[in-house]
Amino acid sequence: MKKVWVLLLALLLALMAGCTEETSGGGSGPSTIQKVLDKKKLVIGTSSGYTPFEMKDKKGEFIGYDMDLGRAIGKALNVKVEFRDFEFTGLIPALQTGEIDMVISAMTIRGDRALAVSFSDPYYTSGQVILVPKSDTTTKSWKDLDQKGKKITVSQGSTSALLAKELFKNAEVLDFEGYTNAALAVKQGQADAVVGDEPAVRIYETRNSDSVRGIYELLSDENLGVAVQLNDYATINWLNSFLNSYRNGPEDQKAVNKWFKSNDWINEIQDEE
Amino acid sequence: MGSSGWSVITDNWGLLMKGLLTTLELSAFALLLSIPVGILIGLCRVSKNRILSSAAVSYVEFIRGVPLLVLLMWMYFVLGRFLKLGPFWSGVVALGIFSAAFIAEIVRAGIQAVPRGQMEAARSSGMTHIQAMRFIILPQAFRKVLPPMASQFITLIKDSSLVSVISVIDLTQVAKNLVATSFKALEVWTSIAIIYFCITFLLSQLINLLERRYRVTE
Missing domain, CATH: 3.40.190.10 (Periplasmic binding protein-like II)
Structure with missing residues (x-):
């Protein structure tokens, strides 16, 4: 019995010591944008079920204002886009561990969040x-x-x-x-x-x-901003440049008209009742 | 960042303990509900009365076949809506009836594990069926069901973590909120795992003690 305790304790201590350093995330190594270009795939984390920003249509495809932005980013980078669904509270941890490249999930830019991840300039207010x-x-x-x-x-x-x-x-x-x-x-x-x-x-x-x-x-x-790993300046820089031309540009206006100014898209999503 | 990440635990210790208290309260009430219901259904399950036993089988099969998460959502958003149970009591009832199905099976297995000859001997020495059950079968079954009952109680405490989806502020909900505001997922979830482990380990030690006491008399 004693041996088991010692082993457990040692395991826990090793876990604590080994992991505290990692959680600060990002900052070092190649930027996300470089990694995305290399693997030709952009993984975006989102929390679906938040109309009209992120939701799933009847076929289970991700649709919404944020998804249009995500796809436009993928198009600009000429890479494949993959959306992954999380609980909202799971998004920042997933970004910190590098499971996703960025978060586009109607996430408001806030000081406390910016201590854990970094944000692009706003893409919507x-x-x-x-x-x-x-x-x-x-x-x-x-x-x-x-x-x-x-x-x-x-x-x-x-x-x-x-x-x-x-x-x-x-x-x-x-x-x-x-x-x-x-x-x-x-x-x-x-x-x-x-x-x-x-x-x-x-x-x-x-x-x-x-x-x-x-x-x-x-x-x-x-x-609302796009979140990336903390202090990944190269990626933030690129996103800001991209958003400068995207925000209020023709694609964005099309998306705003579709998702915010009309309700036609409601037939596309599953009915709740 | 160093070890400063762990301060999220010490700074919010009060909140965590309040959450733990809710977890324990919720589990205790659910246990209080599930033990009598479970025993009753377990007894019905071995009853010779066809109606009673098939009702008990249906209960066990149905509840056991539905995920607890779904049962919780259903209790709060469907039944709770009419009964106005509120999140906490919806959670207690859902956990209680869920756990009762498993307790019923444990009770049934315990009774059936007592050799048939025991009942025959009791009956032939002049006891009624109920007396034989009460004085011969159940005391023996009790000893047999202690270990699986212990795991069921531990499972109940762990399952109670699901009530956070219906907004009960239990230990897991406090953890989710701490992660949501501090983003220290590793520190928070590691600590929560340790806290749950301490509680369940304590409980299993207690039950071990009880088991040993009853074994001595054997």
């Missing part, structure tokens, strides 16, 4: 709003809901979650896996509001207009 059950006809602002006993749902690890925990001092903030589950709890009347990016909330309202309504008072500005 949106804001946070709330969605309440239709049966709630009185709420006009998030402030009306900041009371004891109120339940606010969020997608775990998202900026909505971070923001809600800062803003709501009295209401309880509940973490769900993904925006879809967080919004579902509100739709069912099991919670009082969900916080999410304005485009996602608008689409959820369109699709569930009989049970929920959005309140379009902006809680914050959200600048």
